[in-house]
Amino acid sequence: MARGKGKDSDPEAFWRKYAERYGEKVLAYRLGKYVSGWDEFEAAGISGLWGLVIATSGGFRFHHFPQENWLQAAARSVSGGEPPQERTIFIPADSIFSAGIIAEKKLWKRILAPKTPLLVIHYRSGDNEERDLSLETDGGAEALAAELRALRKR
DSSP: OOTTOSGGGOHHHHHHHHHHHHTSOEEEEEEEEEEEOOHHHHHTTOOSOEEEEEEETTEEEEEEOOOOOHHHHHHHHHHTOOOOOOEEEEEEGGGEEEEEEEOOOOHHHHHHSOOOOEEEEEEEOTTSOEEEEEEEEOGGGHHHHHHHHHHTTO
């Protein structure tokens, strides 16, 4: 079997299973890094966590899949530490007020001091407070932000 052609590496199958698992249609996705704005992560001191940034028919999802290389696994087995944990964020569509991309507009700043665009989701938290969730994304995340904004109109 050719490398990358196994059933576990088929992106369409992955997204089909993901949609079935959550019962929500996947509208758009990107790779992104959690920056701030989620109480559970803040309390645990979690930042800089990479994962999938996903707009679904049900709302917004951030999904970090646990990973560990052989050296980390060996060190953990000696120290008796816990294995890495799956981390997720879910914001229901009716809790999202807005979503947008913050990116540097001036060409000279983009060239001399490039910064990764931020996806910022303004939402209502479980304790009924208004919050901003920030995630670093690539420049193609505007479609994802547009899908999240459109959820409010559905």
